[in-house]
Amino acid sequence: MKGLKKKRRIQIIALAAVALVLSTALIGYAMRDGINFFIAPSQIAERAPGPDEVFRIGGLVEPGTLVRGQGETVTFSVTDGGASIPVAYTGVLPDLFNEGEGMVGTGRLVEGVFQAREILARHDETYMPKEVIDALKEQGIYKEPGST
Structure with missing residues (x-):
């Protein structure tokens, strides 16, 4: 049971990191024409x-x-x-x-x-x-x- 909680916690942290990188990339892409x-x-x-x-x-x-x-x-x-x-x-x-x-x-x-x-x-x-x-x-x- 203890190993399952640790594995689930690592999966959530990895998913949050991927979401953060993806959102940062999308914001940068959207602003490429907005910066003059x-x-x-x-x-x-x-x-x-x-x-x-x-x-x-x-x-x-x-x-x-x-x-x-x-x-x-x-x-x-x-x-x-x-x-x-x-x-x-x-x-x-x-x-x-x-x-x-x-x-x-x-x-x-x-x-x-x-x-x-x-x-x-x-x-x-x-x-x-x-x-x-x-x-x-x-x-x-x-x-x-x-x-x-």
Whole structure:
């Protein structure tokens, strides 16, 4: 009887370990597309990611580059002061999206053009994503809100 309890306990521990490994693998597999790295335009100019790599780009919408095409396609350039990357987006832009304003886009770089599948714009006059602020500070063009 004592050996049966010990054997049953070992089986339960082994089953729990297999379940833990399996659940960890499934979580990792599910998150493979959910983890997007932020890359500034200057970093893209130095080392462009492959066309299969999904990432986030952020910076300021370069003034004079916003072109609304036929249908829902919009093109513009995003800059961090050091480099400028052309962006193409098909869809409805956020209401606060405008030239000279901060934005973050998620997508892929295809033949030198960032094909965005999602565009986010700042939601008030003081908010800008931390990654965008850091990239603009590195280029020396970010000014704190309220400073002149």
